[in-house]
Amino acid sequence: WAKNEIDPFIARNLASQKLTPAKAASARVLIRRVTFDLTGLPPTPAEVEAFLNDLSRNAYEKLVARLLASPRFGERQARFWLDLVRYADSDGYNADHPRPEAWRYRDYVINSFNADKPYNRFVREQIAGDEIDPANREALTATMYLRHWIYEHNQRDVETQWSDILNDITDVTGDVFLAMGVQCARCHNHKFDSILQKDYFRLRAFFAPLQPREAMPVGSVAARKIFAAKQRKWEEATESIRQKLRVIEQPVLLAHSTKEGFSKFNDDIKAMIRKQPRDRTGYEHQIAELSLRQIGLHPDKLPDLLKGEQQAEWKKLRAELAKHEALKPKPLPTMAFAVSDVGPVAPPTRIPKKLKAGIIAPGFLSILNPAPASITPPAAALQSTGRRTALANWIASPKNPLTARVIVNRLWQQHFGQGLAANTSDFGRLGAKPTHPELLDWLADRLMKDGWSLKKMHRLMVTSATYRMGSKIQNPKLQNQNPQLMDPENRLLWHFPIRRLDAGQIHDAALAVSGELDIKVGGAGVDLLKVPRRTVYGTVLRNKPVEIMNAFDSPDAISHAPSRNVTTTATQSLLMLNGEWMQARAEAFACRLVCAEEDEPARVKLAYRLAFGRAPTADELSVSLEFIHESSLEDFCHALLNSNEFVYLD
Numbered sequence: 001w002a003k004n005e006i007d008p009f010i011a012r013n014l015a016s017q018k019l020t021p022a023k024a025a026s027a028r029v030l031i032r033r034v035t036f037d038l039t040g041l042p043p044t045p046a047e048v049e050a051f052l053n054d055l056s057r058n059a060y061e062k063l064v065a066r067l068l069a070s071p072r073f074g075e076r077q078a079r080f081w082l083d084l085v086r087y088a089d090s091d092g093y094n095a096d097h098p099r100p101e102a103w104r105y106r107d108y109v110i111n112s113f114n115a116d117k118p119y120n121r122f123v124r125e126q127i128a129g130d131e132i133d134p135a136n137r138e139a140l141t142a143t144m145y146l147r148h149w150i151y152e153h154n155q156r157d158v159e160t161q162w163s164d165i166l167n168d169i170t171d172v173t174g175d176v177f178l179a180m181g182v183q184c185a186r187c188h189n190h191k192f193d194s195i196l197q198k199d200y201f202r203l204r205a206f207f208a209p210l211q212p213r214e215a216m217p218v219g220s221v222a223a224r225k226i227f228a229a230k231q232r233k234w235e236e237a238t239e240s241i242r243q244k245l246r247v248i249e250q251p252v253l254l255a256h257s258t259k260e261g262f263s264k265f266n267d268d269i270k271a272m273i274r275k276q277p278r279d280r281t282g283y284e285h286q287i288a289e290l291s292l293r294q295i296g297l298h299p300d301k302l303p304d305l306l307k308g309e310q311q312a313e314w315k316k317l318r319a320e321l322a323k324h325e326a327l328k329p330k331p332l333p334t335m336a337f338a339v340s341d342v343g344p345v346a347p348p349t350r351i352p353k354k355l356k357a358g359i360i361a362p363g364f365l366s367i368l369n370p371a372p373a374s375i376t377p378p379a380a381a382l383q384s385t386g387r388r389t390a391l392a393n394w395i396a397s398p399k400n401p402l403t404a405r406v407i408v409n410r411l412w413q414q415h416f417g418q419g420l421a422a423n424t425s426d427f428g429r430l431g432a433k434p435t436h437p438e439l440l441d442w443l444a445d446r447l448m449k450d451g452w453s454l455k456k457m458h459r460l461m462v463t464s465a466t467y468r469m470g471s472k473i474q475n476p477k478l479q480n481q482n483p484q485l486m487d488p489e490n491r492l493l494w495h496f497p498i499r500r501l502d503a504g505q506i507h508d509a510a511l512a513v514s515g516e517l518d519i520k521v522g523g524a525g526v527d528l529l530k531v532p533r534r535t536v537y538g539t540v541l542r543n544k545p546v547e548i549m550n551a552f553d554s555p556d557a558i559s560h561a562p563s564r565n566v567t568t569t570a571t572q573s574l575l576m577l578n579g580e581w582m583q584a585r586a587e588a589f590a591c592r593l594v595c596a597e598e599d600e601p602a603r604v605k606l607a608y609r610l611a612f613g614r615a616p617t618a619d620e621l622s623v624s625l626e627f628i629h630e631s632s633l634e635d636f637c638h639a640l641l642n643s644n645e646f647v648y649l650d
Contacts, residue, residue: 003465005446009439010466013492022495025470025650027052031063032613033649034462036501037415038067040076040534041517042509045609064462068455071521074114075536077454079504080414081109082536083564084176084425085148088557089525092150092542100524101337105144106536107522118452119407120396123177127395128388130340131378135220143339147212148172150542150558154260158269158291170204175560177395179406179427180365193428194367197351202363205349206373206391209341209384211286216338223332224381230329241321248314250274252305258296265291283347341384344377362387364394368401402427404444408457409434412443413563415461417497425562435491469496471650498650502564503552504535506647513610513641514588529581548582551575576642586638593633600625603633611640 001021002008014021025033031051035043043051051063067073087106090096112122124132127146129139149168155161167186174182184190185200217224235242254262254273262270272280272288280288306314349360361372373394378386395403406427413419420440423431434440443457450456461467473495490497501509507528511517516532525539528546538546542557551572555561576582589610593603604624608616616624628636640646 001465003468004460004463005442006439006460006464007466009436009442010464010493013436014494017486017492019486019492019494021465021493022469022472024465024468025496028614029470029650030060030468033496034064034467035067036505036509036649037462038064038076038458039070039072040079040505040508041072041512042610043613045606045613048609048613060468061463064459068459071114072519073455074110074112075534077113078106078109079536080410081113082106083555083561084410085145085172086555086557086560087148088540088542090539090541090543091153092558093152094543095153096541096543097151097153099147099337101335102144102147103524104141104335104337105147106525108138108141108144110522110536111138113454116453116455119447119454120398120403120452123396123403124389124392127173127392130216130338131382131384131386131389132392134224134382135218137218137335140216140218140335140338144337146207146210146339147337153294156260156264156266156294158265158287158294162287162290166204166207166210169207169210170200172560173207173391174203175425175562177406178402179409179423179425179431180402181426181428181430190428192430194365195428196366197354198357198360199363199365201349201351201360202366202373203391205346205360205362206387208349209282209343209346209387211289211340211342213338213340214336215334216336216340217332217334219332221379221381225379227329227332228381230327234324234327234329237327238321238324241317241324245314245317245321246276248306248310248317249299249302252302253297253299254295256298256301256305258298260294262295281347282342282345285342286347340382341387343383344380344385346385346387362390398448404447404452405440407454408443408447409440410562411454411457411461415458415467416493417499418491418563422491423562425560466493467496469493471496471498496650498648500566501647501649503549503554506552507535507546507548509646510582510585510641514585514637515592516585516588548575548579573642577638582641583638586641587634589637589641590632590634593637600628600633604628604636607637607640611643612645 002011011021024030028048031043031048035041035047051059054062056062087102089099089102091099122142125139125142127143129136129142133139146169149165151165152161167183171183174180180193180195181190182195182200182203184193185195185197187197189196217227219227262273265273269287269291272284273291275284275288277285277288302314303311349362351357351360362375363369363372373387373390375386375390378384378389394400398404406424409419409421410424413424419434420436421427421432421434443460446460447453447457487494508517511532511534517534518532520533520537523537526533526537528535528538528549535546535549538549540557545554545556551569553565553567555564589607592610593607597603597606601621604621605615607624608614608620624636627639
């Protein structure tokens with residue numbers, strides 16, 4: 001029965017309960033299942049026929065290899081990751097202010113999965129790409145992982161908001177990479193797991209120096225060193241001039257600021273903003289910069305805002321400054337929506353209301369390593385602490401007992417409906433114990449031995465006999481005991497679980513079947529109601545989700561989402577039956593059939609092959625033709641798109 005090394009682990013547990021695995025799924029079922037699983041789209045009729053006509057012994061393995069090599073693979077896998085990191089193209093809270101550069105992170109994730117970037121590299125780039133590879137735009141784009149927090153543009157309590165942001169980053173990092181609910185230890189020692197309150201702030205201390213950048217330099221250490229030296233010479237030569245200009249300019253700019261305005265801040269924040277950046281502490285600079293996001297300063301209006309002698313003095317100083325232009329270095333290229341550290345010295349981390357505990361140094365979970373983390377400062381030209389590199393290296397280490405297990409468990413959930421450990425983001429005591437702990441360990445070890453290749457792990461899972469089982473439950477009389485009584489939730493995997501397509505798959509499959517799907521790759525997000533792109537490329541607005549996505553349980557992009565709810569509601573049925581979007585797909589589907597085939601029987605046969613990957617039975621053909629005669633081809637197409645066979649995988 002076994003096809004690869006996964007299957008003996010499953011077989012042993014089934015044998016221990018005297019259960020027999022279900023028969024293998026048919027070739028037609030299998031190609032639809034694995035194509036949706038790996039690409040998120042239905043197989044085309046041509047792909048189905050090619051697979052059915054391939055009589056070679058490794059026909060299925062060739063199919064899997066083709067799907068893993070498809071650009072659609074990365075698009076599908078990215079959806080799971082983007083759910084985990086709460087990706088969105090808007091700020092959230094009460095307003096959907098746009099994040100026009102966020103899509104670059106989405107494309108980074110898609111491209112990383114398509115290129116089969118080693119998972120340990122993938123992890124390290126997102127946490128510390130700016131320190132690890134500062135000249136690599138891809139690595140800097142990866143740090144946008146640290147920019148997906150919710151932001152409220154008019155929150156005047158900036159210090160509390162910044163604390164909430166650091167908490168959110170710490171929480172999500174614990175959830176995504178370690179499957180540990182560290183947030184429970186924020187206020188007290190964890191009630192169930194061995195996570196101390198001090199551990200929470202040891203982890204948070206890695207992110208304490210974080211600084212969002214809208215003009216992040218891109219350049220090697222050598223290039224940055226040269227730039228910094230030239231910049232320093234220019235600053236020394238122009239110090240007096242720039243100081244005099246600041247005295248004139250800053251009060252006028254702040255007095256005429258737009259957006260939320262300067263006057264509404266408390267005196268402490270006003271003082272931080274007024275300080276020269278070089279005179280601020282790291283923490284003061286973080287708060288000042290976050291505050292300035294709420295203010296619109298308009299230096300271009302200074303010629304009109306300044307009057308009389310002040311204007312004359314300003315023009316004179318500007319002319320003097322221009323004389324030193326030759327000393328100024330050519331700026332390094334920059335990119336927006338990235339992060340770095342605020343400087344080589346990190347702001348202190350303390351436990352709220354426990355100031356006697358002193359400053360908390362960066363560290364890992366005490367149960368694994370109670371000592372402070374060893375931090376190696378990066379090159380001085382980076383002006384960074386090296387803290388996030390230390391964290392990234394620890395998370396991505398083969399000695400870390402969690403990281404590899406967490407990701408292979410997530411992949412198992414993707415292919416089998418639930419993880420070997422059911423709570424994929426909670427490996428603590430409150431999470432369910434793994435049903436096959438030895439298999440989980442073996443898969444984690446295999447991932448690392450395979451160079452942290454996720455594609456190899458996907459291939460291993462979907463080529464197993466366990467994955468190829470049928471979903472139909474065997475006659476209990478053929479079993480020594482009734483499997484539905486022995487294992488009603490199918491945790492031991494004695495048959496393949498029937499699953500409904502998720503929101504994105506329903507949306508994308510409808511476009512694929514109707515012939516409208518635009519497979520253009522990458523770029524800024526689009527309005528899915530206007531452009532027929534895959535949902536992964538749609539603009540994600542936290543407060544304005546796409547109707548069909550929201551109805552079918554798409555995450556809100558506000559918090560970490562390790563899995564999607566699967567609800568069945570009247571709203572879903574009404575939306576599928578009466579919603580304008582699905583009716584438009586049915587109309588396009590009918591047009592596609594009319595253009596492709598001349599007579600109704602041929603159109604019905606093509607419709608079934610497109611929607612279900614199979615030909616209609618004689619009865620289905622007869623009933624379909626009668627329905628079209630009494631109603632219309634468009635209504636027939638609408639009925640197919642509303643059928644269980646279209647929205648479920650067996």
